[in-house]
Amino acid sequence: LAKTTQPISMDSYEGQEVNITCSHNNIATNDYITWYQQFPSQGPRFIIQGYKTKVTNEVASLFIPADRKSSTLSLPRVSLSDTAVYYCLVGEGNDYKLSFGAGTTVTVRA
Amino acid sequence: GAVVSQHPSRVICKSGTSVKIECRSLDFQATTMFWYRQFPKQSLMLMATSNEGSKATYEQGVEKDKFLINHASLTLSTLTVTSAHPEDSSFYICSAREAGGSGNTIYFGEGSWLTVV
Numbered sequence: 001l002a003k004t005t006q007p008i009s010m011d012s013y014e015g016q017e018v019n020i021t022c023s024h025n026n027i028a029t030n031d032y033i034t035w036y037q038q039f040p041s042q043g044p045r046f047i048i049q050g051y052k053t054k055v056t057n058e059v060a061s062l063f064i065p066a067d068r069k070s071s072t073l074s075l076p077r078v079s080l081s082d083t084a085v086y087y088c089l090v091g092e093g094n095d096y097k098l099s100f101g102a103g104t105t106v107t108v109r110a
Numbered sequence: 111g112a113v114v115s116q117h118p119s120r121v122i123c124k125s126g127t128s129v130k131i132e133c134r135s136l137d138f139q140a141t142t143m144f145w146y147r148q149f150p151k152q153s154l155m156l157m158a159t160s161n162e163g164s165k166a167t168y169e170q171g172v173e174k175d176k177f178l179i180n181h182a183s184l185t186l187s188t189l190t191v192t193s194a195h196p197e198d199s200s201f202y203i204c205s206a207r208e209a210g211g212s213g214n215t216i217y218f219g220e221g222s223w224l225t226v227v
Contacts, residue, residue, distance in 0.1 A: 034216075036218075041201065041221065041223065042220060042221060043114075043116075043203045043205075043218035043219050043220050043221045044154070044203070044205075044218045045218070046216075046217070046218075087153070087154075098144065098156070098205070098216060099156055100146075100153045100154040100155075100156075101153060102153050103153055
């Protein structure tokens with residue numbers, strides 16, 4: 001399984017942009033990169049997924065450089081409700097078994 | 111998006127008894143479901159992978175006779191914690207992979223809190 005490395009925690013303030021970088025040096029050719037958000041006592045919620053370059057949806061952007069050895073989740077204009085743990089995961093093709101790393105605890109302050 | 115539902119959301123059982131947690135995919139068929147457990151302030155730990163109609167594949171260190179997993183249909187997987195003990199108290203989460211979807215179509219349930227007293 002491709003191992004991922006993320007910062008343990010990040011602090012931010014309301015209205016700021018938060019960028020979380022994940023390293024996945026051993027990513028395989030057919031792996032996708034997926035980010036999940038988890039609030040306490042809830043299951044992880046899908047945020048965004050990408051393979052290469054840039055992906056944007058209504059809540060976030062995902063930037064993936066050409067070598068795909070890292071990715072950056074960008075949360076624009078965060079609010080207090082964005083305080084959560086964010087996980088970066090890398091799949092393994094068709095046998096997509098998700099293994100979670102420690103995740104990044106993002107704390108948004110007023 | 112697709113919905114995965116777990117039941118019960120919270121359960122308390124006595125030590126030595128068994129408890130069953132259900133995981134249902136509500137609007138899609140799931141060929142593969144995954145079971146995780148999560149202790150407070152820790153990450154999710156994959157316990158097992160279940161494929162519809164076949165035996166589950168357990169991760170190293172997970173007792174298959176203690177955590178019974180059944181995936182009898184394309185929309186339902188169950189996790190039974192047998193002879194539960196207080197150390198089994200945890201947050202259990204399932205996820206499901208949509209049949210026919212690409213390998214990256216995974217949806218998570220809301221989780222189930224198990225407390226063994």
